[in-house]
Amino acid sequence: MSRNQQLFERSQEYIPGGVNSPVRAFKSVGGTPVFLQRGQGAYVLDADDKTYIDYVGSWGPLILGHAHPEVIEAVQAAARKGLTFGAPTEAELEIAELLCKLVPSIEQVRVVSSGTEATMSAIRLARGYTGRNRIVKFEGCYHGHDDALLVKAGSGALTFGHPSSAGVPVETASSTVVLDYNDLDGVEQAFSQFGEEIATVIVEPVAGNMNLIAPKPGFLQGLRELCTRHGSVLIFDEVMTGFRVGLECAQGLYGIKPDLTTLGKVIGGGMPMAAFGGRRDIMQCLAPVGAVYQAGTLSGNPVAVAAGLATLKLVQAPNFYEELASRTRQLTEGLAAAAEKHDIAFSAQSIGGMFGLYFRKNLPESYVEVMSCDRDAFNRFFHSMLKEGIYFAPSAFEAGFVSAAHGDAEISKTLLTAEKIFSAGN
Numbered sequence: 444m445s446r447n448q449q450l451f452e453r454s455q456e457y458i459p460g461g462v463n464s465p466v467r468a469f470k471s472v473g474g475t476p477v478f479l480q481r482g483q484g485a486y487v488l489d490a491d492d493k494t495y496i497d498y499v500g501s502w503g504p505l506i507l508g509h510a511h512p513e514v515i516e517a518v519q520a521a522a523r524k525g526l527t528f529g530a531p532t533e534a535e536l537e538i539a540e541l542l543c544k545l546v547p548s549i550e551q552v553r554v555v556s557s558g559t560e561a562t563m564s565a566i567r568l569a570r571g572y573t574g575r576n577r578i579v580k581f582e583g584c585y586h587g588h589d590d591a592l593l594v595k596a597g598s599g600a601l602t603f604g605h606p607s608s609a610g611v612p613v614e615t616a617s618s619t620v621v622l623d624y625n626d627l628d629g630v631e632q633a634f635s636q637f638g639e640e641i642a643t644v645i646v647e648p649v650a651g652n653m654n655l656i657a658p659k660p661g662f663l664q665g666l667r668e669l670c671t672r673h674g675s676v677l678i679f680d681e682v683m684t685g686f687r688v689g690l691e692c693a694q695g696l697y698g699i700k701p702d703l704t705t706l707g708k709v710i711g712g713g714m715p716m717a718a719f720g721g722r723r724d725i726m727q728c729l730a731p732v733g734a735v736y737q738a739g740t741l742s743g744n745p746v747a748v749a750a751g752l753a754t755l756k757l758v759q760a761p762n763f764y765e766e767l768a769s770r771t772r773q774l775t776e777g778l779a780a781a782a783e784k785h786d787i788a789f790s791a792q793s794i795g796g797m798f799g800l801y802f803r804k805n806l807p808e809s810y811v812e813v814m815s816c817d818r819d820a821f822n823r824f825f826h827s828m829l830k831e832g833i834y835f836a837p838s839a840f841e842a843g844f845v846s847a848a849h850g851d852a853e854i855s856k857t858l859l860t861a862e863k864i865f866s867a868g869n
C-alpha cells in the first residue's frame with residue numbers, strides 16, 4: 444500500500460471523509476487523494492515522493508507558485524514579531540490602503556480570515572444597508588458555505604450532487620432567489636416580481652466554481668443597471684478572480700463598478716486572509732460606526748497580512764498579468780489543439796491566470812451546458828495526467844490555475860503528456 448493510501452486510511456478514521464474540505468477527497472474522480480508534503484514553484488511533492496506540475500495552486504491563492512522566497516521571507520519576518528495581537532497594526536492599514544488604491548470601486552475595506560466570512564459579512568451588510576431581506580444568486584456559483592448562499596451552489600457541493608446542503612433552514616434558503624447565470628431576462632423578471640425586497644445580487648463575475656464560465660457580453664452591465672434602478676447592492680464575489688485575472692480584478696477587466704467586492708485567495712498569498720469592501724456609505728454601516736455587526740479575533744492577522752502584502756507587491760510588476768494570461772492561453776490552446784488532432788470532444792478557455800477544461804465540443808455558457816460535459820472522460824483524463832505527474836483539480840466543476848512559476852518547460856511537458864493521452868483515445 445502506498446504512503447498516500449496509508450495516510451488516507453488513517454485520516455478517514457479521525458477526519459470525516461479523511462479531508463478538511465470535501466473537494467480534496469477525490470470522491471467524484473475516484474481513487475486516493477494525493478497527500479502533499481511540500482511545494483516549490485510550479486511543483487508539488489506527494490507523500491510517496493512523487494512530483495507533480497500543480498495546476499490547483501491551493502485552489503487559487505498561489506499566483507506566484509509555491510514558497511516564493513519573498514513571500515516566505517515576509518512571513519518569517521512577521522512571525523518573529525508576534526503571531527497575532529487582536530489589535531490594530533500598521534501592516535493591516537497598509538494592505539487596506541493598497542486594496543483601495545488598486546481596486547477603484549473599493550473606498551473602504553475590512554480584512555477577515557476566509558472567503559466564506561467575506562461573502563457572509565457582505566450579505567449581512569447589504570441587508571443592513573438596504574433594510575431588505577431577499578438575495579439573488581446564480582445556480583452553480585459558489586460563495587462559500589454560509590447558509591443563505593449554500594443554495595444550488597457550485598464547487599464541492601455541485602461535485603458531490605448536494606448543491607443545496609442539509610442543515611440549511613428552509614426559512615433561510617427561501618429568502619435566496621436562485622437564477623441562471625448569464626440569463627439577464629431571468630434577473631429582470633425577478634426584479635419585476637420582488638424588486639423592492641431584493642437587498643443584493645451576488646455574482647462571481649467569472650464563474651469559477653462550476654468549471655469556468657465567462658460572463659456573456661452585457662450580463663454584468665445589465666446586473667449593474669438593474670441593481671442601480673432598484674436600489675439593490677451589487678456584490679462581485681472576486682474571492683477567486685481578485686488579482687487572478689488582472690490588477691483591477693474582474694471588475695477592471697469588464698469595466699463594471701460593483702457596490703461591494705469580496706476578495707480572498709491571492710490577497711492572502713497562501714495564508715488565511717480575505718476581505719470585503721466597497722462604497723464608503725455602505726461600509727460605514729459596519730460596527731463600530733454603524734449597526735451591522737461583524738468581527739474576528741484573527742481578522743487582519745499580521746502574518747497573513749505580510750504574505751498578502753508581499754504577493755500584492757510582486758503582482759504589480761510590469762507585464763505580470765499579460766505574461767500570466769499568455770502562458771495560461773498557451774496551455775488551453777495547446778490542449779484544445781491536441782484534442783482536436785485526435786478527434787476528442789473537448790474545449791478549453793482561459794481568462795487571465797485561470798482556465799476551464801470541458802469534455803464537450805463547444806465552450807459552455809451556462810450551468811446547463813457545463814452539466815452536459817462528459818464527466819467519465821474528464822475522470823479518465825484526470826487520472827491519466829495524474830499518473831504522468833500533472834495535477835489538475837480533482838473535479839469537473841472547478842477552474843484551474845496557472846502561476847507565474849509555470850514556464851515553458853512545464854506547459855510543454857503538460858501538452859506533450861496530454862497529446863499522448865488523447866492519442867490513446869483518452
Ligand SMILES: N[C@H](C=O)CCC(=O)O
Nearest residue numbers: 464466502598599652841
Ligand atoms: N472552489 C472551492 C473554492 O473556491 C474549492 C476549495 C474548497 O472548497 O476547499
